[in-house]
Amino acid sequence: MIKVTGLKKSFGKANILTGIDAEIAQGEVVVVIGPSGSGKSTFLRCLNLLETPTDGVIEYEGKRLTDRNVNINGLRQSMGMVFQQFNLFPHKTVLQNITLAPIKVQKKSKEEAEKIGLELLRRVGLEDKRDAYPNRLSGGQKQRVAIARALAMRPHVMLFDEPTSALDPEMVGEVLDVMKSLAKEGMTMVIVTHEMGFAREVGDRLFFIDGGQIVEQGAPREIFGNPQHPRTKEFLSKVL
Amino acid sequence: MELAYHFDFSFLNDYGSYYWTGIKKTLEVALLAVLSGLVLGTLVSLLRLSGLWIFRFVGSVFVEIIRGTPLLVQLFLFYYGLPIFLGFDIGIFTAAYLTLTVNSGAYIAEIMRAGIQAVDKGQMEAARSLGMSKGLAMRQIILPQAFKNVLPALGNEFVVVVKESSILSVIGYGELTYQANAIRGATFISLEPMLVSALIYFVLIFTMSKLLGIGERRLNTSD
Numbered sequence: 054m055i056k057v058t059g060l061k062k063s064f065g066k067a068n069i070l071t072g073i074d075a076e077i078a079q080g081e082v083v084v085v086i087g088p089s090g091s092g093k094s095t096f097l098r099c100l101n102l103l104e105t106p107t108d109g110v111i112e113y114e115g116k117r118l119t120d121r122n123v124n125i126n127g128l129r130q131s132m133g134m135v136f137q138q139f140n141l142f143p144h145k146t147v148l149q150n151i152t153l154a155p156i157k158v159q160k161k162s163k164e165e166a167e168k169i170g171l172e173l174l175r176r177v178g179l180e181d182k183r184d185a186y187p188n189r190l191s192g193g194q195k196q197r198v199a200i201a202r203a204l205a206m207r208p209h210v211m212l213f214d215e216p217t218s219a220l221d222p223e224m225v226g227e228v229l230d231v232m233k234s235l236a237k238e239g240m241t242m243v244i245v246t247h248e249m250g251f252a253r254e255v256g257d258r259l260f261f262i263d264g265g266q267i268v269e270q271g272a273p274r275e276i277f278g279n280p281q282h283p284r285t286k287e288f289l290s291k292v293l
Numbered sequence: 294m295e296l297a298y299h300f301d302f303s304f305l306n307d308y309g310s311y312y313w314t315g316i317k318k319t320l321e322v323a324l325l326a327v328l329s330g331l332v333l334g335t336l337v338s339l340l341r342l343s344g345l346w347i348f349r350f351v352g353s354v355f356v357e358i359i360r361g362t363p364l365l366v367q368l369f370l371f372y373y374g375l376p377i378f379l380g381f382d383i384g385i386f387t388a389a390y391l392t393l394t395v396n397s398g399a400y401i402a403e404i405m406r407a408g409i410q411a412v413d414k415g416q417m418e419a420a421r422s423l424g425m426s427k428g429l430a431m432r433q434i435i436l437p438q439a440f441k442n443v444l445p446a447l448g449n450e451f452v453v454v455v456k457e458s459s460i461l462s463v464i465g466y467g468e469l470t471y472q473a474n475a476i477r478g479a480t481f482i483s484l485e486p487m488l489v490s491a492l493i494y495f496v497l498i499f500t501m502s503k504l505l506g507i508g509e510r511r512l513n514t515s516d
Contacts (some may be wrong), residue, residue: 103418122403140419144437154423157433199419206423
């Protein structure tokens with residue numbers, strides 16, 4: 054579904070990604086872990102071109118995202134993204150946050166978009182917050198709305214950029230539960246996370262990124278249980 | 294201590310209606326100029342934030358020229374220069390309105406630019422990640438928040454424009470200061486007509502500040 058070849062990204066003189074090759078299959082849940090500054094978020098943000106790669110090729114559903122004339126707005130509609138800082142629209146209500154893109158981008162009718170929106174709010178357990186503004190929500194609630202907002206576009210893949218890192222510990226669970234249920238339904242997901250327990254439980258495959266490269270990849274259980282690369286071993290010994 | 298000067302406001306009986314005309318014309322031109330200045334300023338601020346250097350250059354040149362020359366000079370340039378350039382007379386109101394619009398547009402462009410830059414970068418990213426084009430994201434997500442950020446500064450700009458519109462009297466636009474001058478000319482009373490106009494300006498602006506404060510609090514419901 055997603056194929057990355059020789060992906061490089063530099064900011065000025067800083068080489069953040071130094072050559073990433075990866076393939077993500079339909080329905081797969083890939084978790085990405087690694088030390089901070091290793092490039093894992095940059096890798097994720099390159100997948101929907103929030104960062105423009107310096108070099109390399111990204112293919113998504115058979116189309117080259119890295120081509121100049123690609124319709125990125127069209128492709129992004131089917132790639133949902135959830136951010137560490139939620140990035141809800143503060144001047145819109147919860148329901149408006151969810152229905153805005155379906156109405157304005159997919160040209161759905163307001164009724165249809167609201168029907169989908171309410172369905173998704175029910176799913177993340179926030180139906181009663183439909184008319185609240187984001188500032189009235191807790192961090193966990195905000196992130197659940199953000200997930201619903203991304204799902205409203207009916208994406209084929211969901212990208213999560215440290216979705217629980219900005220949350221108070223007692224709110225991490227509610228967000229992870231939503232993500233688990235998504236994974237169970239067969240959603241293709243790429244998740245950058247520091248939640249090792251979650252990574253082990255939900256991930257089909259794990260990428261350990263360090264120094265801008267995928268140092269080791271494989272089934273989470275195997276990597277957590279028996280890491281091969283010295284840098285993986287070192288990292289896991291610190292976080293587990 | 295007794296002042297040697299005896300205040301005489303009896304001219305108000307005969308000339309009170311001059312002030313009403315002046316108030317109407319002051320508010321008319323200031324309101325129109327700030328509204329079109331807001332449109333112009335927003336467009337210029339987008340130029341200044343564009344990814345293309347030529348747009349940024351055009352935007353900066355406009356802002357710097359307007360900010361770097363006096364309003365009175367701009368007024369004369371519009372009033373005397375534009376008809377020569379265009380080949381037809383534009384009239385006093387148009388010259389007055391255009392000058393104030395262009396002038397406030399430059400200042401509003403800087404206000405809006407700061408307001409847009411103050412919106413969290415994640416907002417644009419979230420909007421783009423949902424498939425919105427840059428333009429749609431600007432209109433739906435960034436500008437409404439930027440506008441809210443700068444509302445106090447915009448209100449301030451409106452106040453400035455109301456006061457600066459007094460300069461329009463020199464080309465004969467019949468706003469408040471022009472009317473006060475006319476009364477001075479007709480009655481040979483030098484001070485009181487201006488005192489009255491000062492009081493009117495103050496009441497207008499004080500009222501507007503209060504109204505803007507109420508508007509701001511309304512907009513803050515989502516904070």
